[in-house]
Amino acid sequence: MEVLYVSLISLIVSSFVFIFLQIGLLYKKKLGSTAALPPGKTGWPMIGESLEFLSAGWKGQPEKFMFDRMSKYSSKAFLTNILGEKIVVFCGASGNKFLFSNEDKLVRLWFPTTFHKIFASSSLSSSSEESLKLRKMTPQFLKGEALKRYVGIMDHTANKHFEDGWEKKKQVVVSPLIKDYTFSVGCKIFLSIHDPQRVDKLAQHFNTLIDGLFSIPCDFPGSTFSKGIKASKLLIRDLVSIVEQRKIDLAEGKASLPQDILSHMLLVTSSTSDEISTATRNLTAEMEIAEKVLALLIASRDTASCVCAFIVMYLAELPHIYDRVYIEQMEIAKSKPRGELLNWDDLDMMKYSWNVASEALRLATPVQGGFKEAITDFEYNGFSIPKGYKLYWKSNTTHRNPEFFPDPMKFDPSRFKGSVPAPYTYVPFGGGPRMCPGTEFARLEILVFMHNLVKRFRCEKIIPDEKLVVDPIPKPVKGLPIRLFPHDDKQY
16 A cells, blocks of 8 residues: 555656646746846746836936846846736846837837826726827927927926026925926917816825836835826816816817827727727727826926926036036027027027036936837747846936946036947837837926026035936936026026
8 A cells, every 4th residue: 555655646746747747838838948047036926126226327327226236147138027017127238229219029018016096097908008099199290381480389388487596596396396397388288278277176186196107016005106096186176177168168169170180099099990889989089198198298297307306406506617618608598699598590500518418417417217028939149038028228227337438427518528328228218119208308308407407507516416316207306406597697
């Protein structure tokens, strides 16, 4: 009997070993390779390495998480677990090039669970499909002739912003003020909302929503993630109301189709059809448009405001750079009749100012990286990447890397004079077919702000060593309080 038991146990063990070997062989056959996943660690279940990833930004060293693991595991790619997902991080210019050039071939756009929970209707389709929808809804409004029309609107908004929020004051806190400016610009150009009270009402919940997008996806009362979901619902509710009113205004001839992005989105959406009832389709369309508008407002508000705040900081710290920007901007101001708004040609003359802005974008990139998903099995640099794996690229693996930018922490606008950085090393707006469609819009918004700032004031930091953090975008921890020194001879 004992021999029988031993034989049965041996048979069972042998069967399990055989099954596992077959699974392994099938998996290797599927990959077509014996290559392994990139090295790394995934940390605790659910949390993974999210705390280390986020805390590096809270400490003002967002590149440390990346460089530590590049040094320990591989400078090309490593495995981690952040924001609730196992993720392979692609590093350096070669990683950027691979991901950007293989969009919709080997990889596609992907967003973490937090994005789909906060943007509820987007969970019904893939991240890539949602991005494509947004691009189809906003093509001509973010390029060409439309952009030329926006310059005057931005300049008028900036003038009013500085008159109301900066002039006749000895000191201001920069970050919240600039968010007011960029959000006002977005509301006017995307939604034709000019009433400051309506703008303020929409702006109330934005910071909470942004924090929720880049939090650990734990949905319990009082958590950052839970607050972000609640803020999103409130904003979507207000935006749906705006969409509904616009539909009425269009039907009654009180609004026109080409007046802004919202009207164009309604036109594009109404031209599509499906099998569901009209009432359901209308509700779905209104929700979808509201979420797309919300995404545009987030991008225009937080991307440009982040860069503008750091430009103010560097101009306050570095008088020699301020002087060159001031000379360039005053040449433009003096060439125009008093009261005339900026135009497209004026912005083309702001060469040095844009070099300054580009360097600020390098050191304080608003969107620190982007997520992808493998849509097939493939190999990269000797590592296997299975289908379905989530991938991530991070701008700081090149932006703050001495291999690509010597003395990387030094603020040096001359890096952009007369030449451009090597391909795939400077990626503040991403790259490839998914490169941010609002890149040129952001350039206009930033340059208009710089013009209106330097022609009015010289600035001085009140807290010389104010800490800088990434939470979830770069920002001075106290909001950058500065003293204002108005110019004696106003030439505007």
